[in-house]
Amino acid sequence: MFPFLIRRFFQSIPTLLLASVLIFFVISLAPGDFLTPARLNPGISEQQLANLSASFGLDKPAYVQYFYWMRNMIFHGDFGLSFQYTQPVLPVIWPRIVNSVYLVLLNLVFFYAIAIPIGVYGAVRQNSFGDKAINVVLYFLLGFPSFFLFLIVIYLILNIRNATGWDIPLGGMTSGNYDQLSSLGQFWDVLRHLLIPALVLAVTDAAGLTRVIRGLMLEVMRSDYIRTARAKGVSESSAIWKHTFRNAILPIVAGIGGLLPAAISGAGFVEVVYAYPGITPMLLTAITASDLYLIAGFTVISTILLIIGNALSDILLAVVDPRIKVG
Amino acid sequence: MTTATPTPQSNNRRSLGQSQFSVAWQQLRKNRLAQTGGVLLILIYLMALFAPFLAPDGLSNYSTSNITRFHPPTPVHVRDPATGAFTRPFVNKYTQQLNMDTFVNEYKPTAEQCPIYFGVRGAEYKILGFIPGNLHLFGTGQEKPDCNVFLMGGEALGRDLFTRTLYASQISLTIGVGAVLASTIIGLFMGAMAAFFGGFVDTVIMRLVEVISAIPYLFLLLLLRSVFPQDINPILALYVILGILAFIGWGGLARVTRGQLLSVREQDFVSAARALGASDNRVMWRHMLPTMTTYIIVTLSLSIPGFILLESGLSFLGIGAVEPYVSWGSLLAQAQDGGLSSLNSRPWVLIPGFFIVFTVGCFQLLGDGLRDAFDPRKRQ
Numbered sequence: 001m002f003p004f005l006i007r008r009f010f011q012s013i014p015t016l017l018l019a020s021v022l023i024f025f026v027i028s029l030a031p032g033d034f035l036t037p038a039r040l041n042p043g044i045s046e047q048q049l050a051n052l053s054a055s056f057g058l059d060k061p062a063y064v065q066y067f068y069w070m071r072n073m074i075f076h077g078d079f080g081l082s083f084q085y086t087q088p089v090l091p092v093i094w095p096r097i098v099n100s101v102y103l104v105l106l107n108l109v110f111f112y113a114i115a116i117p118i119g120v121y122g123a124v125r126q127n128s129f130g131d132k133a134i135n136v137v138l139y140f141l142l143g144f145p146s147f148f149l150f151l152i153v154i155y156l157i158l159n160i161r162n163a164t165g166w167d168i169p170l171g172g173m174t175s176g177n178y179d180q181l182s183s184l185g186q187f188w189d190v191l192r193h194l195l196i197p198a199l200v201l202a203v204t205d206a207a208g209l210t211r212v213i214r215g216l217m218l219e220v221m222r223s224d225y226i227r228t229a230r231a232k233g234v235s236e237s238s239a240i241w242k243h244t245f246r247n248a249i250l251p252i253v254a255g256i257g258g259l260l261p262a263a264i265s266g267a268g269f270v271e272v273v274y275a276y277p278g279i280t281p282m283l284l285t286a287i288t289a290s291d292l293y294l295i296a297g298f299t300v301i302s303t304i305l306l307i308i309g310n311a312l313s314d315i316l317l318a319v320v321d322p323r324i325k326v327g
Numbered sequence: 328m329t330t331a332t333p334t335p336q337s338n339n340r341r342s343l344g345q346s347q348f349s350v351a352w353q354q355l356r357k358n359r360l361a362q363t364g365g366v367l368l369i370l371i372y373l374m375a376l377f378a379p380f381l382a383p384d385g386l387s388n389y390s391t392s393n394i395t396r397f398h399p400p401t402p403v404h405v406r407d408p409a410t411g412a413f414t415r416p417f418v419n420k421y422t423q424q425l426n427m428d429t430f431v432n433e434y435k436p437t438a439e440q441c442p443i444y445f446g447v448r449g450a451e452y453k454i455l456g457f458i459p460g461n462l463h464l465f466g467t468g469q470e471k472p473d474c475n476v477f478l479m480g481g482e483a484l485g486r487d488l489f490t491r492t493l494y495a496s497q498i499s500l501t502i503g504v505g506a507v508l509a510s511t512i513i514g515l516f517m518g519a520m521a522a523f524f525g526g527f528v529d530t531v532i533m534r535l536v537e538v539i540s541a542i543p544y545l546f547l548l549l550l551l552r553s554v555f556p557q558d559i560n561p562i563l564a565l566y567v568i569l570g571i572l573a574f575i576g577w578g579g580l581a582r583v584t585r586g587q588l589l590s591v592r593e594q595d596f597v598s599a600a601r602a603l604g605a606s607d608n609r610v611m612w613r614h615m616l617p618t619m620t621t622y623i624i625v626t627l628s629l630s631i632p633g634f635i636l637l638e639s640g641l642s643f644l645g646i647g648a649v650e651p652y653v654s655w656g657s658l659l660a661q662a663q664d665g666g667l668s669s670l671n672s673r674p675w676v677l678i679p680g681f682f683i684v685f686t687v688g689c690f691q692l693l694g695d696g697l698r699d700a701f702d703p704r705k706r707q
Contacts (some may be wrong), residue, residue: 018538023550050613143687145636148641149681151662158671170668254376265545269640273663283546284644287553295553306541
């Protein structure tokens, strides 16, 4: 297992490097650099401009700038300077990334808690009334953009709030009195805010995965070794969960790595609707303000997350599938 | 031992040689759901084509004297309330007045009736960009300028939401499909190059695919959009979005194309073609790429819904279709104008979203039908 992991780790380094090259050169394609708005600002002196220009190597060709950027990033953990915030990028974006990861993790918990039981049920009771009903609903759900479903949910919540007076949170991550709450109260407050967006996201995403799990389960259930297991007399639950399910989910486990960044992307739309202090709302303002190093910072960090996610899914795959350990 | 006499086949037509496409077509003909999806799609595309005629108003028409911000939908009546007899369809004229308790502008129907005429003259338009006209399917005519028929209510600037939804379908239905076509062409081309040249070209292309898939798609989209200025020409912005969507979508197809072509290259019919003296071009276009046809048709139809959803999302975030053009996604962004907490006072702004759901559903039915039709294991 370890040689396998180490090999995968070294394979991911060139990808990460090339991704950073791509990100950087896409950014340098943009008209003007991040000093263009600063030159129009009378509060910033010529000397400061020259200093900034020299520290980022903006007076040098693009590939030299890239090496400066790379050197600052690797050796100093410095992602450049955010122009809107006039602060280093990392302290600005880090809390946003943590917030997004909270949302995504809770979303993933719901995602699997919904998709796995329904998918397995659909395969075990194939063509039953329940299976068909679920299929129709899922087919319908597949067509919903997540932000649209979320708008509908908000509309329903508003009506419930008006009818019953329940205080269901409608946006943000914390209530107004967050600072006065005890630490347990703070935890519950954040969880309460996260619950609805995470659930809505999970429902839209789970529509696809449920169909995949159902298909994979059906394929494995027809194989000879399941018939053999049944003939041996294993219990029904063992035949389904231990023999079928463990084999059926292998392709899904292999894909978990790609899930984290995809989920962060997908959560972006809901973050915007919910005014959640996550990555995407900040990224959108960064784009209107052409705060290019901020954009690059977010993209690089989420790419690193993808690599970490891939490593995690490799480890999981090795845990689930004993054949990997040999290779 | 008895010899079994072969029973004469009653229906010999099916045993004639059939092309792959005629088999698939027959399979598709048996699939009612896929057919329904296909027919509904044709209808919705016709709707988009004739949107200016079907819509009662122009795309960006609004009155500056009679502001109808978030006007509620006007129900169409066909019976005269006084006599109960059937009349020409009409809508009530609405007045607005500020409720001094809640400070909300309230719309109230009055007794005055605005008759709806069919085939009225109204805003000028050009169907397909060159057929001029000013005839509209229905409308309140020009005698009473303050009469409005708002089938789906009004939006933030008081424009007719129904009109704008119809116009938006032109953009929403084009960009998704256009992006899929473009990304298919790029994917095929890149995959074929990688397989054909091998070596350095292969490494570069496959690495590029890997890198593109390593960056989360939403961020890559936003990054690429930030290369272009925010205030570019709205028409150009549509092409930019189409191009960006195509750029992030071609990777998977390129990978499959490369794999398929590499395996086909070793097969006998390709060697035979080469032995007969066929040029590289001919081998590629006449012998190798056609083995991909089925796969391409199926992935094409199955990836359209995803791109339509993505386009709606980008427009929702405000970086897709921009004024004066609209797409279903940018219409949904209106739900946020004026604060989400008052959404329950104007639920009709959510209606354009159901057009997305409907279209995506139809594409999915058709795509699933095509996949099953080309799959020999699912043949009936």
